[in-house]
Amino acid sequence: xxxxxxxxxxxxxxxxxxxxxxxxxxxxxxxxxxxxxxxxxxxxxxxxxxxxxxxxxxxxxxxxxxxxxxxxxxxxxxxxxxxxxxxxxxxxxxxxxxxxxxxxxxxxxxxxxxxxxxxxxxxxxxxxxxxxxxxxxxxxxxxxxxxxxxxxxxxxxxxxxxxxxxxxxxxxxxxxxxxxxxxxxxxxxxxxxxxxxxxxxxxxxxxxxxxxxxxxxxxxxxxxxxxxxxxxxxxxxxxxxxxxxxxxxxxxxxxxxxxxxxxxxxxxxxxxxxxxxxxxxxx
Numbered sequence: 001x002x003x004x005x006x007x008x009x010x011x012x013x014x015x016x017x018x019x020x021x022x023x024x025x026x027x028x029x030x031x032x033x034x035x036x037x038x039x040x041x042x043x044x045x046x047x048x049x050x051x052x053x054x055x056x057x058x059x060x061x062x063x064x065x066x067x068x069x070x071x072x073x074x075x076x077x078x079x080x081x082x083x084x085x086x087x088x089x090x091x092x093x094x095x096x097x098x099x100x101x102x103x104x105x106x107x108x109x110x111x112x113x114x115x116x117x118x119x120x121x122x123x124x125x126x127x128x129x130x131x132x133x134x135x136x137x138x139x140x141x142x143x144x145x146x147x148x149x150x151x152x153x154x155x156x157x158x159x160x161x162x163x164x165x166x167x168x169x170x171x172x173x174x175x176x177x178x179x180x181x182x183x184x185x186x187x188x189x190x191x192x193x194x195x196x197x198x199x200x201x202x203x204x205x206x207x208x209x210x211x212x213x214x215x216x217x218x219x220x221x222x223x224x225x226x227x228x229x230x231x232x233x234x235x236x237x238x239x240x241x242x243x244x245x246x247x248x249x250x251x252x253x254x255x256x257x258x259x260x261x262x263x264x265x266x267x268x269x270x271x272x273x274x275x276x277x278x279x280x281x282x283x
Contacts, residue, residue, distance in 0.1 A: 001218055002026045002062055004104070006052060006095055007069030008045065009037045011172050012110060012165070012209060016067060017041050019210040025218070028063065030055055030070075030095075038172030052091040060102035065217045068092060068109040073138030075174035084141035092145050093152065100156045105224065107153065108217050111146055111164040113231070113272050114139035125275035128164065128229040135267055150227045159222025163213065166233030166274045170206030179203075182244055186253035193261035197241025200271045204234040212278060220278075231274035 003020055007013035008029035014037040017027050021042040029041075033049040048059055052070060060066070072087035073079035096107065113120065117133035120126045134140040146162055153160035169179035185192040212232050222228070238246075241259050248257055 001064045002028065003065045003067050003217060004060055004063040004099065005029045005067045005069065007071060007110070008041065009035045010069055010071070010074075011038050011170075011174065012168065012206065012213075013069035014039045014041050014172055015170070015206045015210040016069060016213050017045050019207070019214050020217075021045060023214060023218075025214075028059075030059070052087070053094050055095050055098045057098045057101040060099045060104055063099065063102065063104045065106040065108060066095070066099045066104050067213065067217055068095065068107070071110070071112075071138075071142065073141065074112070075177060079137055081137040081141075084137040085144065088138075088141040088145040089148055093148050096149060096152050100152075100158055105158050106217070106222050107149070107158055107160040108213060109146075109149055109160065109162045110213070111162050112139065112142050113164050113166040113233070113274065115143040115146060115164060116272075118267075118269055120269055120272050123271075123273075123275070125235075125273050126231065127275040128231050128277065146229075150229075153227040154225050157225040159224055160227040161216050161220060161222055162227060162229045163216065163232045163278070164229065164274075165209060166204065166231060166272055167201045168204045168206050168209045173206070178240070178244075179247070182247060183251065185255060186248055186251040189254040191255040191258050192244070192248075192253075193258045194244065195240070195259070195262050195264050195268075197239055197244060197259045198270065199240045199264075199268065200237050200273060201240060201243065202233045202235055202237045202273045203243055204232070208234070216278065230278045231276055232278060233274040233276065235274065235276045237271075237273040
């Protein structure tokens with residue numbers, strides 16, 4: 001299969017590109033000029049260096065599936081509202097338009113559980129149909145991008161799966177994210193300051209995330225004009241503290257975990273656990 005990937009230099013997108021190449025698929029990846037992947041990416045990936053807004057239908061000729069991972073603001077709290085909405089709504093819509101004009105009929109888009117916001121606390125396992133109550137530029141722009149993509153798929157009669165990703169971890173993740181910063185402290189012998197850690201999350205290894213997205217790209221039926229929404233996650237909830245303790249032992253850390261050394265963030269959502277309708281069983 002020929003797959004056009006946006007966001008292939010990012011955390012999830014770079015792992016997805018490698019997974020697709022390893023499975024024998026052809027990957028064409030759009031990236032900003034000069035950007036570098038978070039993890040080493042196969043030299044069999046063909047790069048198209050241009051902004052998303054400049055992608056045209058000619059760039060999408062012969063593509064069978066568009067896999068969209070490009071996002072603005074996921075690990076950049078300084079991102080402005082205008083930049084987040086421009087990229088996560090307008091630029092994404094521009095790529096969808098170019099792909100649809102080139103007769104691409106399969107679209108798989110990476111969303112985020114943060115679109116649910118405080119709604120997630122109302123559920124033991126949040127269904128994909130739950131109301132969206134996002135907070136902040138990133139989460140709200142992703143929710144707006146979802147609404148635009150969902151309506152676009154209906155209007156243009158293309159197949160689309162919008163996959164809301166719950167918390168993931170692994171190589172190439174932004175160093176300020178929880179797992180990389182925890183590992184850095186563990187491997188250096190330092191103590192690790194954290195919140196009390198009673199937030200409940202369902203962390204998923206990035207390799208499993210990439211394989212799940214690829215499975216949807218190549219195997220999942222995507223009826224024209226009937227966009228689907230699914231959650232992607234491990235379905236195995238644990239407190240942040242339990243997750244940290246597990247990895248602290250795994251790494252043989254010499255320092256101490258210091259739960260309660262930091263306060264919870266303002267408006268912290270204490271539970272993000274997905275109800276799963278897509279399941280991937282690692283080999």
